[in-house]
Amino acid sequence: MIVYLLTFILFVMGLYCLVAKKNVVKKVIGIVIMDYAVNLLLILVGYRRGGVAPILLKGMDRAKFTTQSVDPLPQALVLTSIVIGLGVLALMVALCIRLYEKYKTFDMSEIRRLRG
Amino acid sequence: MVLFVVLLVFMIIGSIIAIEARNLLSSVISVGTVGFALSIAFLLLGAPDIAITQIVVEVIALIILIRGTISLDNTAIEKHRDTFAMVSALVFFGIFLAFSYVALKDMPEFGKPLMKVSQGYLQRGLQRTGAANIVMSIVLDFRGYDTLGEATVLFTSILGAFVVLRKRGRKKKEERDRARVGIPGDL
Numbered sequence: 001m002i003v004y005l006l007t008f009i010l011f012v013m014g015l016y017c018l019v020a021k022k023n024v025v026k027k028v029i030g031i032v033i034m035d036y037a038v039n040l041l042l043i044l045v046g047y048r049r050g051g052v053a054p055i056l057l058k059g060m061d062r063a064k065f066t067t068q069s070v071d072p073l074p075q076a077l078v079l080t081s082i083v084i085g086l087g088v089l090a091l092m093v094a095l096c097i098r099l100y101e102k103y104k105t106f107d108m109s110e111i112r113r114l115r116g
Numbered sequence: 117m118v119l120f121v122v123l124l125v126f127m128i129i130g131s132i133i134a135i136e137a138r139n140l141l142s143s144v145i146s147v148g149t150v151g152f153a154l155s156i157a158f159l160l161l162g163a164p165d166i167a168i169t170q171i172v173v174e175v176i177a178l179i180i181l182i183r184g185t186i187s188l189d190n191t192a193i194e195k196h197r198d199t200f201a202m203v204s205a206l207v208f209f210g211i212f213l214a215f216s217y218v219a220l221k222d223m224p225e226f227g228k229p230l231m232k233v234s235q236g237y238l239q240r241g242l243q244r245t246g247a248a249n250i251v252m253s254i255v256l257d258f259r260g261y262d263t264l265g266e267a268t269v270l271f272t273s274i275l276g277a278f279v280v281l282r283k284r285g286r287k288k289k290e291e292r293d294r295a296r297v298g299i300p301g302d303l
Contacts, residue, residue, distance in 0.1 A: 001225070003120050003124065003226055004220050004226065005220065006121065006124040006125065008213060008216045009128060009213065010128055012209045012212060012213060013131045013135060015209065015212075016206070016209055017131075017135045019201075020198075020202050020205045021135070023140070025144075025181075025184060025185055026135070026143065028181070030135070032151075032177070033134070033135075033147065033150065036127075036151065036154050039166075040157060040158075043158060043166065044161065045223065046229045047226065048162075048227060048228070048231075049227030051162050052162060053164050054251055055164075055248060056242055062239075062242075065238065066235065066239050069162075069238055070161070070162040071229040071230075071231055072234050072237060072238065072241075072250040072254055073254060075165065077259075077262075078163075079165060079169055079255060080255070080263060082173050083169070083266065083270060084269050085173070086176060086177055087270045087274055089180060089181070090273065090274060090277045091273045091274075091277045091280070093180050093181060093184040094276070094278075094281045096184050097184055098280050098281065106140075
């Protein structure tokens, strides 16, 4: 229970960084931290106390493995989610570099033409 | 359990340093510590595949982030701090945490997963797909279309990054727009 709550606190840290900071790169860092927190929560939900990794080794009892292994489904989905996070991070940093080339600053309040 | 709490507290401290650091480069490096602690947590949670992926992704992410910040202006921005926005954000995040605490009561207890679908994968994964690693049998066989969609998303985002960063073909159009609308070049 406390582990879940700490993960939520990590998520809220990222959300705070995304909302309250003015620097564009800080906002990107906030999104990265939120990404970590969500991935960790999904893996924590699938954890079995004293469980083994879902890999069959030679000479392993099949029935015992089924009752001992941790949940493989969230692991498979998080594996794709991590890689997508990397692609999105590359896109965001590319946008930051372009914004810096155009406006010579990372400050959101200085980037005037983005104002509504 | 205690080990995970210690690791998570370490990650939270690292993220606080990353958020509040004055220099962008030190902030990026603190995010790196959070990512590597995350990979250790994955290793302890019985997910070696994800731990390996996380290490590789973390190294590449650090390279990308440092490329984005190293030669540019990385001083802190503290001309105008909006205290009202900060305080209201903190209040709303407190409310969010309180509601999430209530919601967490309905989640399965830590250490006792539900395992409704994955029970079948664990029982029949080896016969059906011939893969000893059940995670890989799910990624590449049972949920292969999901992985195809993931590859599409990855391709699209990298394509977007290339389009945003490319040098050729951009200059001319920009100058024409500037001449027509009359936006000054340097702000």
